[in-house]
Amino acid sequence: GESVGLHLPTLSVQEGDNSIINCAYSNSASDYFIWYKQESGKGPQFIIDIRSNMDKRQGQRVTVLLNKTVKHLSLQIAATQPGDSAVYFCAENGPGFQKLVFGTGTRLLVSP
Amino acid sequence: EPEVTQTPSHQVTQMGQEVILRCVPISNHLYFYWYRQILGQKVEFLVSFYNNEISEKSEIFDDQFSVERPDGSNFTLKIRSTKLEDSAMYFCASSVMTGNEQFFGPGTRLTVL
Numbered sequence: 001g002e003s004v005g006l007h008l009p010t011l012s013v014q015e016g017d018n019s020i021i022n023c024a025y026s027n028s029a030s031d032y033f034i035w036y037k038q039e040s041g042k043g044p045q046f047i048i049d050i051r052s053n054m055d056k057r058q059g060q061r062v063t064v065l066l067n068k069t070v071k072h073l074s075l076q077i078a079a080t081q082p083g084d085s086a087v088y089f090c091a092e093n094g095p096g097f098q099k100l101v102f103g104t105g106t107r108l109l110v111s112p
Numbered sequence: 113e114p115e116v117t118q119t120p121s122h123q124v125t126q127m128g129q130e131v132i133l134r135c136v137p138i139s140n141h142l143y144f145y146w147y148r149q150i151l152g153q154k155v156e157f158l159v160s161f162y163n164n165e166i167s168e169k170s171e172i173f174d175d176q177f178s179v180e181r182p183d184g185s186n187f188t189l190k191i192r193s194t195k196l197e198d199s200a201m202y203f204c205a206s207s208v209m210t211g212n213e214q215f216f217g218p219g220t221r222l223t224v225l
Contacts, residue, residue, distance in 0.1 A: 034214075041218075043203050043217050044216045098145070098160040099168055099170070100157060102154045103154065104154050
């Protein structure tokens with residue numbers, strides 16, 4: 001599952017820093033959002049999800065924020081570790097639709 | 113932990129040949145999906161399948177593509193006559209219900225020569 005792209009936005013952080021990855025989604029009717037992590041050669045791996053009736057959801061070391069007014073989603077990773085290095089995709093799902101629509105992805109590079 | 117599996121991990125074929133990509137979704141899931149990812153691009157939806165029929169498909173999923181659930185465990189994607197532009201990673205996914213988390217397999221890299 002290579003998602004290496006010449007034009008992929010990249011976020012470089014130091015180990016232990018907090019990381020914030022942003023995503024603008026396209027469909028104002030979307031009501032379900034997911035963040036996926038994709039490591040080189042692997043499929044997308046679920047990190048956290050949020051429904052449109054919430055604006056914040058927390059997991060282990062991760063927090064997702066949803067701003068429906070501006071159609072913006074963010075993923076916060078606390079105390080980033082080298083193992084967090086990957087490409088992160090947001091995905092949206094609209095009511096009545098089964099497909100996920102993926103964003104373009106952000107590469108996170110964590111330096112020890 | 114249950115996971116989606118896919119075979120083969122890499123498939124090389126000649127243009128015009130038929131390929132079948134195979135997936136075993138998570139056993140209690142009811143919705144099955146195929147996505148593809150061309151190198152350097154984002155993941156794109158191809159088709160969803162529920163209750164033994166296609167429930168949604170994208171414009172990419174034309175007459176050259178078909179899906180099947182031949183038995184209780186496998187879910188296949190067939191490309192009848194491959195084109196160079198079909199070269200991509202193909203991901204199978206499954207979910208318990210629509211509007212829920214979709215679990216992805218590791219992908220099959222298809223290379224069309």
